[in-house]
Amino acid sequence: LMDHLASFGNDPSDKPPCRGCSSILVEPYIKCAECGPSPFLLCLQCFTRGFEFKKHESNHKYEIMTSDFPVLEPSWTAQEEMALLEAVMDCGFGNWQDVAYQMRTKNKEECEAHYMKNFINNPLFSSTLLNLRQIEEARTADTFQSHET
Numbered sequence: 001l002m003d004h005l006a007s008f009g010n011d012p013s014d015k016p017p018c019r020g021c022s023s024i025l026v027e028p029y030i031k032c033a034e035c036g037p038s039p040f041l042l043c044l045q046c047f048t049r050g051f052e053f054k055k056h057e058s059n060h061k062y063e064i065m066t067s068d069f070p071v072l073e074p075s076w077t078a079q080e081e082m083a084l085l086e087a088v089m090d091c092g093f094g095n096w097q098d099v100a101y102q103m104r105t106k107n108k109e110e111c112e113a114h115y116m117k118n119f120i121n122n123p124l125f126s127s128t129l130l131n132l133r134q135i136e137e138a139r140t141a142d143t144f145q146s147h148e149t
């Protein structure tokens, strides 16, 4: 997967690599809004894993660096974004009461508004995150050779 993603980067010299895995960053990637002055950049895969390094913590505010996707709301942390996607998968789309209950940090209205605004209108972005997560889960399942029924 990493080789595949990295192959999209044509010019490795114009920005630093991912701090997590040192891969060449391709859009969309994540820029921490709290770490600096040198930019703390992460690929989506490291971002979804909640990568932390020195002063950088996974609940820092962040920007999504891309020319194709709008920046998500700074009031939502990376963990909350992932928790929301997970909760919607677990509880089902439209079941905002249960989604909010699973989220704990956001209420029903916030969950619905945020999801509709940032994910329904950006299917490519949400599917990218979900695909990375599924790949990660499949890899983990392979490692442990466990099969839940």
Ligand SMILES: [Zn+2]
Residues within 6 Å of the ligand: 018, 019, 020, 021, 022, 023, 042, 043, 044, 045, 046, 047
């Ligand atoms: Zn990375």
Ligand SMILES: [Zn+2]
Residues within 6 Å of the ligand: 032, 033, 034, 035, 040, 055, 056, 057, 060
């Ligand atoms: Zn940071």
